[in-house]
Amino acid sequence: MTAIDHSSVRDPNVLRADMVRALREQDGIKSEPVAAAFAAVPRHRFAPDAPLELAYDLHRTVPVKKDEHGLDISVMSAAHLQAVMLEQAGVEPGMKVLEIGSGGVNAAYLQELVGPEGEVTTVDIDGDIIDRARQCLDDAGYTKVKTVLADGETGVPDGAPYDRVIVTAAAWDIPPSWISGLTKTGRLVVPLTVCGTTRSIAFDRDRDGLISRSYSLAHFVPMQGEGAAEERKVMLREGVAVQTDDVRVPLNAQALNHALDTPRLERWSGAAYDLPDELELFLTLSLPSPARLHAAKDVVGRGLVEASALYGVPALVREDSIAYRTRRANDDTGGFESGVIAHGPQAEDLADQYADLLRRWAKDHRRRGAATFRYLPGPAPSPLPQGAVLKRHGIVTASWN
Ligand SMILES: C[S@@+](CC[C@H](N)C(=O)[O-])C[C@H]1O[C@@H](n2cnc3c(N)ncnc32)[C@H](O)[C@@H]1O
DSSP: OOOOOGGGOOOHHHHHHHHHHHHHHTTSOOSHHHHHHHHHSOGGGGSTTSOHHHHTOSSOOEEEEEOTTSOEEEEEOOHHHHHHHHHHHTOOTTOEEEEESOOSHHHHHHHHHHTTTOEEEEEESOHHHHHHHHHHHHHTTOTTSEEEESOGGGOOGGGOSEEEEEEOSBBSSOOHHHHHTEEEEEEEEEEEEETTEEEEEEEEEETTEEEEEEEEEOOOOBOOGGGOOOOEEEEEETTEEEEEOOTTSOOOHHHHHHHHTSOOEEEEEEEEOOOHHHHHHHHHHHSSSEEEEEEOHHHHHTTSSOGGGTTOEEEEEETTEEEEEEEEEEGGGTEEEEEEEEESTTHHHHHHHHHHHHHHIIIIITTSOOOEEEEEESSOOSSOOTTEEEOSSEEEEEEOO
16 A cells, blocks of 8 residues: 655645545545546545645544534545445436535535536535535535535435435434435435444335445444434443344343343354454344443453443343353354353343354355345334334345345
């Protein structure tokens, strides 16, 4: 990979050329049109208060607005993630595109991709952000991009149908307007949060619903307004939390905290552990009452909870018991073996169920290719099919060949 010495390079044109080269090397940019868009847009003009190096950094975001707790509610997304999503979108000259979540720079890339015959509309729920985006777009010469102040939950019906809808805030669900606002051959690219993990998923239409073409892990600020996340989170004790977006999962903080003080049960699956993101997806969709266990560094350091919970780990939860995944080195399984830690009166039962899933993954799905996501709008079937996650406007499923 080309090493870039930023200390001696302060010319934005040089930084931009370096960024495009590095994005190609890191598989962010894969096509010539996206490369040309990234080479054309003066990215730093959309982050006028940020150091040039930050504006052109591949993986860092530029803060734009924070909430009263100091958490980001608007950022200029990282260049690598923008490139990945634009490649997923497959935008072509002449298309009509809606971006939900504004900032300016991504809308400028979109305008480059659709060209003079195409149309780009960008909508944001926040008046400060949309004013800022308008000003940056005008300053950089992208006066044709339309800016709209509204909750993107209802789309922007005035310009519909769109060939592409690109969402740039983490969405908990897919509201009907995003599907009905697409042309028949339209595509929706959305960072969709399923059981606590967000993936940028490119969906094409599939009868009344959607089917995925590609997906990639992504991190985004959360969607606000009508579509804000429906998640429950309880603190068991300082540094340990359990979170779920499944209404059927019981979250009794006191009983689960008590469970953590009972002796741990360790169960090893005998199955290989790797590709954690895919395994995690399989687990969250297959566990009968899925949640995520999160533990802070010092809690892990004290040995109360395994390191797998540092960034959140799929957990199987009952009223008074909890089980979650761990791993250990094992040459017989090709490096690592997956296992389960369980606590509470029902630990045996939970550990058995969890370990069975770990074995099923290794036997039937591991290293057999990516999953296919489907979104089926409308009332959920009862009972909910195995491997489906209930959302407000429909269900999400994922399956492996
Ligand atoms: C990551 S920023 C967008 C980055 C931007 N696309 C860029 O060019 O870098 C996410 C934006 O989504 C906006 N947002 C959050 N919820 C929204 C909603 N319901 N409708 C429209 N915009 C929303 C936020 O105000 C924020 O500005």
